Amino acid sequence: MINEHQAHALALIINSFRPNDWGTHQILAVLSEHQNTPTPFPRIVEAAIRAARNPAIKSPTAIFLPGKHWDTDTDTVADDQPAPTPNTPCEDHPHEPAHTCRCCWADVRAGDRSPDHIGKTTTPTRRTPPPTNFRELYENALPPTPHTPSGVTQHPEPTKTPQHQEPAT
Ligand SMILES: [Zn+2]
Secondary structure, rough: OOOHHHHHHHHHHHHHHHOOOOOOOOHHHHHHHHHOOOHHHHHHHHHHHHHHHHOOOHHHHHHHOOOOOHHHOOOOOOOOOOOOOOOOOOOOOOOEEEEHHHHHHHHHHHHOHHHHOOOOOOOOOOOOOOOHHHHHHHHHHOOOOOOOOOOOOOOHHHHHOOOOOOEEE
């Protein structure tokens, strides 16, 4: 779809690429002829600019013909790349990111939330008791921590303390 404003804007842009042979009115006529095209306008803009930059394309009518100007394979930004995961807030604690919500983890620890509801809102009316293997589920659901497990604090071996002090200089 191309509306009137888009057609005028695009005609001016395309005309700036071909000021000598592609007149604005000529481009507008082509765009209005294809105003009901199912192609999204951004795609038309891309293809039209590519067509205008190709000196082998002699007329703006070729914009809507199949051709290399519709080929987006050469784009540096690939269309099939996954979008970066948005940092969605927790449904229950919007100040925390959903997947690492500390409040949810605290709920899990207290038995008020199942580990698969991290970042998701829970129904407070149905407070189900934790399953019997809750501890195991909880341990498995914990994100890996780079530190030593809690309770295993590493103290220096008393026998390895230096036997003598370095003389102060
Ligand atoms: Zn939360």
